[in-house]
Amino acid sequence: MVGGGRGAFIGGVHRMAAAIDGEIELVCGAFSSNPEKSRLSGKDFYVPADRVYGSYAEMIEKEKQLPEGERMDFVSIVTPNHVHFGPAKMALENGFHVVCDKPLCFDLDEAEALEKIVEESGLIFALTHNYTGYPMVKQAKAMVANGDIGKVRKVVVEYPQGWLSTLLESTDQKQAAWRTDPARSGIAGAMGDIGTHAENLAEYITGLKIEKLCADISTIVDGRLLDDDGNVLLRFDNGARGVLHASQIAAGEENNLNIRVYGEKAGLQWHQMEPNTLTVKWQDKPTELLRTGVGELYPSAQSHTRLPAGHPEGYLEAFASIYRNFAHCVRARIEGKKVDPVYEDFPTVSDGVRGMKFIYKVIESGKSEEKWTKM
């Protein structure tokens, strides 16, 4: 693991998510750019002292020298955006598979370079766009793919948060500090942090691509350096219309990610904060509530469900499914076996490049006087 030391948020999520299914063990790490902090963090996580490193470069070098079977099988990168490309590149070039937090990189050039490196390496790369790990998101995707709701006509996806309603970055808050800092986040704030989740979810469920967009991107809070609110009109490649809005100044909102997909025959609705329900609003029969673990769901939904009906699964479980699927693919590779296709279902470097392109285009459109910007 690269990053994720004491006080980090997403590092802990990765550790818990990787542990749930009993497929993955944390064996080494460079948990902080500060070696002492890395050492202390390693102790917290019960990692043997001799495998806690002071930098990712040291980690990759030393681990590579360990005998096969003893050394780490893959690297998890859980650092801020500006420290994704470096460790990912080095890991791949040294033969390690990679799990990387989103967005993929600091900028689009890095992203495209990384995509090339992954392709050339032939290694496995997973990006933790975790929301696609939920069983009911899998169900929604399968329903669209199977034509259950007919041709998709309209998509409304939204991700309102309120936590940056004030200039939180002017306080000590570590999460706010790097996410609003162009030197660590890149060209976008809210659009990079959560707008890409919305974009990824919409394209994942519908199987469509955004073709062009028209964005109104704003920085609402005085003194902030990056955008904290964005509202975007979308056109998809099948002609479907769309609306995407995301905000970090939507006061009082937690993580209100919500998507609605309207087809010719029905509308689907999924809401991240109550993720075990998929509402299917039929045009010609009563609205149905599909529930995790209940009844006849598509295989992709069933295979990403851990518990019987009525036992709510949450964010960590969805996140864990990405790790589990990735782990099965890595294990199959190591053992030279064919992997069950059910596990070949996690976001890849291409999704990451797509997300970076979205960030660039949405920011470009925000500055443009022309209505439509092509993706």
Next chain:
Amino acid sequence: MVGGGRGAFIGGVHRMAAAIDGEIELVCGAFSSNPEKSRLSGKDFYVPADRVYGSYAEMIEKEKQLPEGERMDFVSIVTPNHVHFGPAKMALENGFHVVCDKPLCFDLDEAEALEKIVEESGLIFALTHNYTGYPMVKQAKAMVANGDIGKVRKVVVEYPQGWLSTLLESTDQKQAAWRTDPARSGIAGAMGDIGTHAENLAEYITGLKIEKLCADISTIVDGRLLDDDGNVLLRFDNGARGVLHASQIAAGEENNLNIRVYGEKAGLQWHQMEPNTLTVKWQDKPTELLRTGVGELYPSAQSHTRLPAGHPEGYLEAFASIYRNFAHCVRARIEGKKVDPVYEDFPTVSDGVRGMKFIYKVIESGKSEEKWTKM
């Protein structure tokens, strides 16, 4: 009453809404352009046969000849859009107050002309933008006006319906037929029918005006003559951002009108299908559920509530509040008294002109390659 004969939808709503509070009696009507149908409808409604007329012109003329105190006090116009201006003009010119269904007129010229006629007449004119009649909408408006949520930063208002997901107008369906017919509806379909409700609600609650907009307006169903889907970026006159989307092809949706207003301190959410709750998402304390009839609400909310807590009020009651307020104003005028200001709260001809302008601008923007269109 003009229009609203057998088989009409909104006419019955007006009659029920007008009746609830015991302030208004239906005394005459021209219920259809077909005299026989008008006659039969009048019988259904227990209107004396001699006051059921074959046309609005006849009604206005004959009623005017009746002695004061016997003749009708005002005219309700519940016809399709293209038959609003005529009866409204004639009623006003003959000294009758008017209640008119929305949108105000067939086109903007008519609307502006009518506004002038109302002003010159000095008579009372109410437009039934009924959603503003709900107690929790009043509460939301009062909270914004009193600064409870701080300066408004963002508004998201949406009105998805699914009933026109197919080419319903090619069947016998009367409601679909006129609403999708340019000759009866005007230049807009969904935007005129429900987009204006969304616009009116957003401006009513926030007290702000839309300054410019950027619209993606579509006709999704093949063969349809007017728009059935629209997605609009908004900028308000205080700088707030906004998103408005409305659709009649959002399969499976009933009348899912929903508005969120985010201020510096809190976000408000109101949902028409569960109208007795106003959710207040505070930035720094737990989310609160304000409920019709419960606890310390603003006077405007209290004065539009008929029942104690826990007895749900609905669409008719909100509609009725417009009639009740209008009736009190008319009565005060007749009796030469000052009206209690609580009753001077209903949409007027100016709201109607505003709505027509919105329709024109949103359609104009939909055709434009420029990003922003000024209101």
Next chain:
Amino acid sequence: MVGGGRGAFIGGVHRMAAAIDGEIELVCGAFSSNPEKSRLSGKDFYVPADRVYGSYAEMIEKEKQLPEGERMDFVSIVTPNHVHFGPAKMALENGFHVVCDKPLCFDLDEAEALEKIVEESGLIFALTHNYTGYPMVKQAKAMVANGDIGKVRKVVVEYPQGWLSTLLESTDQKQAAWRTDPARSGIAGAMGDIGTHAENLAEYITGLKIEKLCADISTIVDGRLLDDDGNVLLRFDNGARGVLHASQIAAGEENNLNIRVYGEKAGLQWHQMEPNTLTVKWQDKPTELLRTGVGELYPSAQSHTRLPAGHPEGYLEAFASIYRNFAHCVRARIEGKKVDPVYEDFPTVSDGVRGMKFIYKVIESGKSEEKWTKM
């Protein structure tokens, strides 16, 4: 109308409910036992001064002397429980049909006597157990009757309120005062006021009768003279089990009437505070949300719906359906016609006697050391 003068709650509800459908006009009343208050109330309601009476006896006598066609068609009784029997008896004995608020009478003897009088008179008598007027309650009843959910196995019905959490009757609160006063309410408080609603709803929807019960009846608030909380085990006549609980000291609750009926194949759930949804939890397919006005509902649900889908109907509309049905039956009687059976659907004097029996048995069981008390 008897009762319902200034400051009353349920009288206004009756007036609004009776007015909505344009079938009923308020023509006279004895609105208060205080003649001056009755006079002022009559003025508020636009009742001609000469038909505002000082007592119900005067009203019935004087109205009877008016020519047929001019005199009132029926009497609405909206007084506290101890003034139901007197006016009802006198009205019936003088040939007037009657609408009476619930519970039927002050005690069981009165109730049984009244039932006999109604039977002998051959007149029409409606009891306003208003919750049975909701379209989704009709739908639930029809689903059970048609075997859609299989044999009923269990019923859970509850009616928690919180408004009597303190000794409100020690203040000026008029509603609290009479409802907690044995001299005006009878032998029961919460059980009579709302427990009977729960009992009525359960028997109405299931078509079953409670056969025996076991009750824990309490007075929680110090100084109160009647029960304010009751919890009851039920056995129905088909062997189904049940739980009924009602409370007026369930702090923070409004009118949280909720019923669940479990059959062999599905469970139904209806919740008064969001009355336009009937949730059907199928054992072998996804949960469905049936909604007022949407799709293929049973005729009884459709014929009690006034508005298209998505326009919420509430308490007044449900109440109004009882009046509308009653009015159609009365009109048919007057006109000597057969009434459409759809209108022969409102609670009668027998439901009232049943409710009184429930009150007596539940109070008896509350005092008993034996487990089961037979109904």
Next chain:
Amino acid sequence: MVGGGRGAFIGGVHRMAAAIDGEIELVCGAFSSNPEKSRLSGKDFYVPADRVYGSYAEMIEKEKQLPEGERMDFVSIVTPNHVHFGPAKMALENGFHVVCDKPLCFDLDEAEALEKIVEESGLIFALTHNYTGYPMVKQAKAMVANGDIGKVRKVVVEYPQGWLSTLLESTDQKQAAWRTDPARSGIAGAMGDIGTHAENLAEYITGLKIEKLCADISTIVDGRLLDDDGNVLLRFDNGARGVLHASQIAAGEENNLNIRVYGEKAGLQWHQMEPNTLTVKWQDKPTELLRTGVGELYPSAQSHTRLPAGHPEGYLEAFASIYRNFAHCVRARIEGKKVDPVYEDFPTVSDGVRGMKFIYKVIESGKSEEKWTKM
């Protein structure tokens, strides 16, 4: 681990829950009474082959012989009820701490014997009444304890499931088979399986004890050997009234565990299927929604939360908190340190005895003609 081999449900839950926080490693197991199945299961779970045992007796004996530091630190018992006492007793007598699934034992005698053994051993014993692990349940308990809602007056707790609506045990369904079998479950079915969860939750949150109860216990499905439905009136030791109902024939229900606690000032509501919300219905101010991770919660709620606001936590996380707390206590014991009191919060053997007593009393009351049975 004892039990939890291939095809088991609760064993997998224990493994995932134990893994999440990175504090516990699965090192050995007797996963099935069938040695071959145990061996294969061990392979699935990456347990070294030499530490997969054919029986719990073998496991305890062999592990005991391993050097301290290498041998297992504690035993998890995840077998059906009739195989709790044996392994628990043996583990404790050999110096191993124990985590045991609920209900505690097969019968009350075993339970009381086990309690004594635990006490004499001085070892740590955790019972996985997992629902008490949710942050919002901790918050509810703390609110009651701190007097936020005043004296508790009424409790309504319910646990409806529908999965045994048919005679599922006559098919191959393993979960149904043992849970409805008196030889493996004990004297109760639904009451032991889920009734005890309801009882435990009610006593945990309120801090009160059930003093007496009156139960209607039924076997609804023909051919079933144990109860599948129970409805119980409760009296608590402070005089509060209560209702508890649980069912496995509530068709269409998943795991609808729901509790409401009414105090003098407010009512609390928590619902297991949406576990991140605690609804607080105040008597004199708007209803509040407390949410996991949002704002100023009590320390016990905060310390059992893993993620920031808006990231839903579920069943596994609540379960994991019991393991995490237990692990911290065990580690402190091993290291001879004082444990942070925050971790001394998990159900113990006494809760288990209490639960067994509840089962016995509720079954006894179900057969009694007397109203009240003392606990």
